[in-house]
Amino acid sequence: MSAKKLKGEKPPKAERKTAKVKGKMKSATKAARTLLGRVIMGRHANGMRRVAITGMGTVNALGRDVPATFEAMREGRCGIGPLEFRDVERLAIRIGGQVRDWEAETYFNRQQIVLYDKFTQFTLLAAREAVEQSGLVFEGELGLRSGVVLGTAAGGMNTWDENYRTVYEEGKNRVHPFVVPKLMNNAACSHVSLEYGLLGPSFTVATACASSNHAMGMAFNMVRSGAATVMLTGGSEAMLCFGGVKAWEGLRVMSKDACRPFSATRNGMVQGEGAGVFVFEDWEHAVARGADILAEVVGFSMSADAQDIVMPSAIGAERTITNAMLDAHMRPEEVGYINAHGTGTAANDKTECAAVAHAFGHHADRLMISSTKSMHGHLIGGTGAVELLACIMALRDGVIAPTIGYEEPDPECALDVVPNTAREARVEAVLSNAFAFGGLNAVIALRKA
Amino acid sequence: MTEVRDRIIRIVAEQAMLDPSELKLDMSPQDIGIDSLGLVESIFAIEEAFDISVPFNANEPEKSEFDISTLGAIVSAVEKLVAEKA
Numbered sequence: 330m331s332a333k334k335l336k337g338e339k340p341p342k343a344e345r346k347t348a349k350v351k352g353k354m355k356s357a358t359k360a361a362r363t364l365l366g367r368v369i370m371g372r373h374a375n376g377m378r379r380v381a382i383t384g385m386g387t388v389n390a391l392g393r394d395v396p397a398t399f400e401a402m403r404e405g406r407c408g409i410g411p412l413e414f415r416d417v418e419r420l421a422i423r424i425g426g427q428v429r430d431w432e433a434e435t436y437f438n439r440q441q442i443v444l445y446d447k448f449t450q451f452t453l454l455a456a457r458e459a460v461e462q463s464g465l466v467f468e469g470e471l472g473l474r475s476g477v478v479l480g481t482a483a484g485g486m487n488t489w490d491e492n493y494r495t496v497y498e499e500g501k502n503r504v505h506p507f508v509v510p511k512l513m514n515n516a517a518c519s520h521v522s523l524e525y526g527l528l529g530p531s532f533t534v535a536t537a538c539a540s541s542n543h544a545m546g547m548a549f550n551m552v553r554s555g556a557a558t559v560m561l562t563g564g565s566e567a568m569l570c571f572g573g574v575k576a577w578e579g580l581r582v583m584s585k586d587a588c589r590p591f592s593a594t595r596n597g598m599v600q601g602e603g604a605g606v607f608v609f610e611d612w613e614h615a616v617a618r619g620a621d622i623l624a625e626v627v628g629f630s631m632s633a634d635a636q637d638i639v640m641p642s643a644i645g646a647e648r649t650i651t652n653a654m655l656d657a658h659m660r661p662e663e664v665g666y667i668n669a670h671g672t673g674t675a676a677n678d679k680t681e682c683a684a685v686a687h688a689f690g691h692h693a694d695r696l697m698i699s700s701t702k703s704m705h706g707h708l709i710g711g712t713g714a715v716e717l718l719a720c721i722m723a724l725r726d727g728v729i730a731p732t733i734g735y736e737e738p739d740p741e742c743a744l745d746v747v748p749n750t751a752r753e754a755r756v757e758a759v760l761s762n763a764f765a766f767g768g769l770n771a772v773i774a775l776r777k778a
Numbered sequence: 779m780t781e782v783r784d785r786i787i788r789i790v791a792e793q794a795m796l797d798p799s800e801l802k803l804d805m806s807p808q809d810i811g812i813d814s815l816g817l818v819e820s821i822f823a824i825e826e827a828f829d830i831s832v833p834f835n836a837n838e839p840e841k842s843e844f845d846i847s848t849l850g851a852i853v854s855a856v857e858k859l860v861a862e863k864a
Contacts (some may be wrong), residue, residue, distance in 0.1 A: 581818050581836040597837045639815060675837045 371613030379612030386458025389603030390426035426601030426706025446485030476529035480540025480564030482710030485512030541713030542771035563714035565604030601706025605714025628657025634768030646684035665756030671700020803850035
């Protein structure tokens, strides 16, 4: 496809400068690849550690664990449907990727529920699955050397919503004493650390739709640098309540009927909810204990567009994709699959396709790129985490999750978007894109273990 | 209906940080200097001012039932919605 520049987009000053020295950079990059790309056992030649994924867990509209989610992705099943919550009839947008029939009592006791907002509940359930799979017990030294970094955009939105109702709508003057510890954005992160006795670096990242990718990028860098041995990472979101959806309605970028990324007939995004949690572990540590390594995290890049508060930039996206591959010592030709940001809005999809075309050149026509948001919806701060599952499924099972709801090709999105049906394919390396409101980009790179 | 027109012009002018006298009915939002975010905000202000609901999707503004090609088109569309409400 033609790598044409988006209309009216001028590269920022710094970018123009970089272009001048590009020639020099190319040879330097090549040298760096041969030198730093060498891997000896669990370490890179530059002393950096390798990072293994040894556990994964999730709750989302497609299923309450990883096997159910993989099955739905393989079948191209849609988890989006009519929303069910109080006052939904006052909304113009009434569909979403909701976790149906959620009863917190199934998983948590009363004392826990009074402290856990839904985003924390989703996180804890996902963490439980991930930690069980890893087989890790965080005792002694390992607890001290392990932490949690999670993404969320809105934190305890349901708690805000319910308590605003109490004081504004019902006119009450007293709220439950735990409102603050329940709604704070770091609640999920803190409860994971409490649950497993993780005493190392722990915090929450909030960068809208890129939160999870930023969180996982931080976790990757902490394990890679040796600052931590194990990091639990990923993210969650639970914004499907009256106030949450009402706020999104205002922007007029939401679809009333379906999420159809890359299809000419797309008409907006659809929100989802849920969580994804992963165990990122020092490779040598994982190998020494005979752990099953699901995939290797090999690269990460983040950047800011510094251009517009909501409109994405193809240049910013392209720069981030390219830098993630450089960080991973990965040649573009090695990338077999990209899990797209693919929101299903006019603006994102064409910008993202232009960025991929620029970053990959001719190889853009040979790689597969799909948006699983078409199935689980856009989990905002948790989306990158659930989408990393599709990346692991591609590497480990050789199954590429499809972009469902695809009806008609769009010449501005002329890539292989794996329309409607999952595909079997062997891929060695994958990328996962996240381009947030605010122009904040985060791309993560994985390799087959 | 001149009242509707004048109120819309005031709303759009405020969004564009221009004097209402500088706006002409044949100007497009782009001519006026309003981007997609400014347009969404203007439509919100119009809905609030006239207590109407404007069918506008920022994803495909050109395909919306609501014509936003020029200021004049916006005025006619709002007049229609106001009349329908009455």
